[in-house]
Amino acid sequence: MVKVEPPGGEADRFRPPYLSDVASPDGSIPWLAANVNKRGVTCNLESAEGQVLFRRLAAGARVIIETFAPGRLAALGLADAVAHATVVSITPYGQDGPLAATPGSDLEVTAASGSLWLAGEEGKAPVRTSQPQSGYWAGMYGALGALVALQGGEGQRVDVSAQASMTTVHPPAPVWWDIAREEHTRTGPFLLGRSIVGSRFRNIWPCADGHVSFAIQGGAIGRHTGRMLVEWMAERGHAAAALATIDWERFDNSTLTQTQVTELEAEVAPFLRSLTKSEFYAAVVAREMLGYPVGDAADSLADPQLAERWFWQRIAPTDGAPPLPFPGGFALFDGARPAVTRGAPRPGQHNAEVYGELGLDAGELAVLQRAGTV
Amino acid sequence: MTEVATRVVPAAPTGALSGLRVVEMGFAAAGPLVGKYLANFGADVIRVESRLAPDVFRTAYPPFKGGQPGPDRAGMFAFYNDGKRSATLNLKHPKGVLLARELITRADVFIESFTPGTIARLGLDAGSLRAAHPALIVLSSCNQGQTGPHAFHPGYGSQLSALAGFVHLLGEAGSTPVLLYGPYIDYIAVGYGAIAVLAALERRKRTGQGCTIDLSQFEAGLQFLTPTVLEFAANGRIPGRAGNADAVAAPHGVYPCAGLDRWCALSVWTDAEWQRLVAIAPGLEAGLETDLATSAGRRRLRDAVDARIVAWTASRDRDAVVAELRVAGLRAAPVLTISELFSDPQLRHRGMWPEVQHPVIGAMHVMAPPFRLSATPSVQVHPGPMIGADNDHVFGELLGLTDAERSELERDGAFT
Numbered sequence: 072m073v074k075v076e077p078p079g080g081e082a083d084r085f086r087p088p089y090l091s092d093v094a095s096p097d098g099s100i101p102w103l104a105a106n107v108n109k110r111g112v113t114c115n116l117e118s119a120e121g122q123v124l125f126r127r128l129a130a131g132a133r134v135i136i137e138t139f140a141p142g143r144l145a146a147l148g149l150a151d152a153v154a155h156a157t158v159v160s161i162t163p164y165g166q167d168g169p170l171a172a173t174p175g176s177d178l179e180v181t182a183a184s185g186s187l188w189l190a191g192e193e194g195k196a197p198v199r200t201s202q203p204q205s206g207y208w209a210g211m212y213g214a215l216g217a218l219v220a221l222q223g224g225e226g227q228r229v230d231v232s233a234q235a236s237m238t239t240v241h242p243p244a245p246v247w248w249d250i251a252r253e254e255h256t257r258t259g260p261f262l263l264g265r266s267i268v269g270s271r272f273r274n275i276w277p278c279a280d281g282h283v284s285f286a287i288q289g290g291a292i293g294r295h296t297g298r299m300l301v302e303w304m305a306e307r308g309h310a311a312a313a314l315a316t317i318d319w320e321r322f323d324n325s326t327l328t329q330t331q332v333t334e335l336e337a338e339v340a341p342f343l344r345s346l347t348k349s350e351f352y353a354a355v356v357a358r359e360m361l362g363y364p365v366g367d368a369a370d371s372l373a374d375p376q377l378a379e380r381w382f383w384q385r386i387a388p389t390d391g392a393p394p395l396p397f398p399g400g401f402a403l404f405d406g407a408r409p410a411v412t413r414g415a416p417r418p419g420q421h422n423a424e425v426y427g428e429l430g431l432d433a434g435e436l437a438v439l440q441r442a443g444t445v
Numbered sequence: 446m447t448e449v450a451t452r453v454v455p456a457a458p459t460g461a462l463s464g465l466r467v468v469e470m471g472f473a474a475a476g477p478l479v480g481k482y483l484a485n486f487g488a489d490v491i492r493v494e495s496r497l498a499p500d501v502f503r504t505a506y507p508p509f510k511g512g513q514p515g516p517d518r519a520g521m522f523a524f525y526n527d528g529k530r531s532a533t534l535n536l537k538h539p540k541g542v543l544l545a546r547e548l549i550t551r552a553d554v555f556i557e558s559f560t561p562g563t564i565a566r567l568g569l570d571a572g573s574l575r576a577a578h579p580a581l582i583v584l585s586s587c588n589q590g591q592t593g594p595h596a597f598h599p600g601y602g603s604q605l606s607a608l609a610g611f612v613h614l615l616g617e618a619g620s621t622p623v624l625l626y627g628p629y630i631d632y633i634a635v636g637y638g639a640i641a642v643l644a645a646l647e648r649r650k651r652t653g654q655g656c657t658i659d660l661s662q663f664e665a666g667l668q669f670l671t672p673t674v675l676e677f678a679a680n681g682r683i684p685g686r687a688g689n690a691d692a693v694a695a696p697h698g699v700y701p702c703a704g705l706d707r708w709c710a711l712s713v714w715t716d717a718e719w720q721r722l723v724a725i726a727p728g729l730e731a732g733l734e735t736d737l738a739t740s741a742g743r744r745r746l747r748d749a750v751d752a753r754i755v756a757w758t759a760s761r762d763r764d765a766v767v768a769e770l771r772v773a774g775l776r777a778a779p780v781l782t783i784s785e786l787f788s789d790p791q792l793r794h795r796g797m798w799p800e801v802q803h804p805v806i807g808a809m810h811v812m813a814p815p816f817r818l819s820a821t822p823s824v825q826v827h828p829g830p831m832i833g834a835d836n837d838h839v840f841g842e843l844l845g846l847t848d849a850e851r852s853e854l855e856r857d858g859a860f861t
Binding site for chain 2: 086087088090091092100101103104105159164165167168169170173174175176178179180181182183184185186187188189190191192194196197198199200201202204207208209211212213214215216218219220221222223224226227228229230231232234235236238239240241242243244245246247248249250251253254255256257258259260261262265266267274275277282283284285286289290292325355356359360361362363364365366367368369370371372375376377379380382383388395396397398401402403404405406
């Protein structure tokens, strides 16, 4: 995986926050998160020499990923240079269509996907996940598209739209519209789940040191969870008059009215407020109940399940920097997790190595460097 | 009334995955949507299911056609299982398990999304399947992985999205977090699950060897939150909720427009863009010209700037505001409602919602993949199958059982 950047590095290297809050082309946290395990070269695609160099590099590539505005590679005269490869193009709205040339950032494509509409408090402004998500979604689908395309032969174009990518993230809302003509909207901390009478169930609750995710539910495991909850509350001396009347063998939350749900939830709320996140998690695991703490970055780093599976892998984010935890590969393959083996490249860090593999010697590289090509 | 998107589905010359056979067992979204994407590109995906314990998407999750529950009336199953076959087996019966094993032996890929340990109890563990069929690729997708202290803890996507940290990042600063509407993290695991299967196929071409893939939906989701962990580890800060604020762009938010619950999203990334915004919305900077000329100043006075933008947008038509901002070269978009997704010109252009016919539900839509391939495009012709719709094909043609054999197995209780 070779990353090609303009001399000096790409603009995304300057997105805060930075490691130790010091602005530097090698310190952007969102940039580092997306660029470990790659080698990096610089190449000025605007210059004739740079284009010659890029053609030599591209000739050996099976997959080429680009995020230029639609048509930019062709305008540079490089369309034929990538024709042999599987070319993945990732843009806000796609390569063609009425919005192809429209610029957009994470906020706009999320807005245009319906995903923003569904997040937030009812009657208030929709809100975005504070860590931009659309780049991750579009990137993931780009990887998937490349792998599908490779099965179908070489030389395909894979056109990824970030808007379309974010449109896939919020079932069942499209189905409610398509089948039942019901327009779903933001519900704050509540979920509709299995209700067939439109009742909403609280899923996010304040606890002693943050929040937990828990709900009154039906189904076999939901009924078990309810039964255990009543036991657990009794052990800790919490009154539960309404919960105590429930026959958990037959409990079905899908037909509860909102008034009934609210009455049950009024008993659960003070109990959950009395627990810390870790007390809650330990008990739901021990009792095999549904529920999790609302985790944050510190919780994820300390999570025993992730530790047991060697998820976090500490490597230097760039050569020479102190190591930091990065997620290892996204799955175990025959029991092994693909490793993070290399930090992110500094601009042009692997020019000599990568261009050397193409047959360029140090003298030729020095000439390109003086000309500003690399 | 929204105009519903339709498109003529061209017959694929050859799907990129044609010839690939996939057997799938599981429920809800996280496993089965992997099979959906493979089917969209031509794989023959056979959902093995049971009438005794159907997928919760068939039975427990509305909406249903006409509000009447039923395994063949369920919108969720029909919408997100397009292009698959369905065959029904009783996996609690030894002969049902034998038939499942027969079927998997003839497949390239076996996908399952049960609780860890379930397929082993059924006698369909990856180890014994691959001993008989070394080229088989087995994808097991579950909440937290097949191993570790929380492997057997039950859970589901909406709550797992909270554990992983997504919920902590959604809402106004200092307020109770809100949900990402549904089981957000499941769909991340779907994408990575499909990637894992195809990467294993690519390796199999070189080595002839299959693969056993253990996918934890938790771990898949955390890939999308890497910056939060880096920021905590490097800088000691735990990223949290920030409303719609951004570290660079200012203004950056959604603004109410004329009408009920109509919003426009707008972000300004440079001082030059701010000047373009001021040019079409005079008064935004009145009295604060110097302060607001820089992004640092606009971030400092975020509330004041947002209030002025609201004053400008509140009585204007959403789409007119967006059009005006876009003509000025600014980043802006309508906050589309879900029904509007079906009429959005850009999504329509991309064929996002192909129309299909369902025997019970009638005319409905399914979802195309969000990426388009130039030579082997995706095809959506059939919604999710009726339960057991392909028993004749699967047990008769594929496994070669005679009518007499099928009758006997039926009497034994191997089918459901």
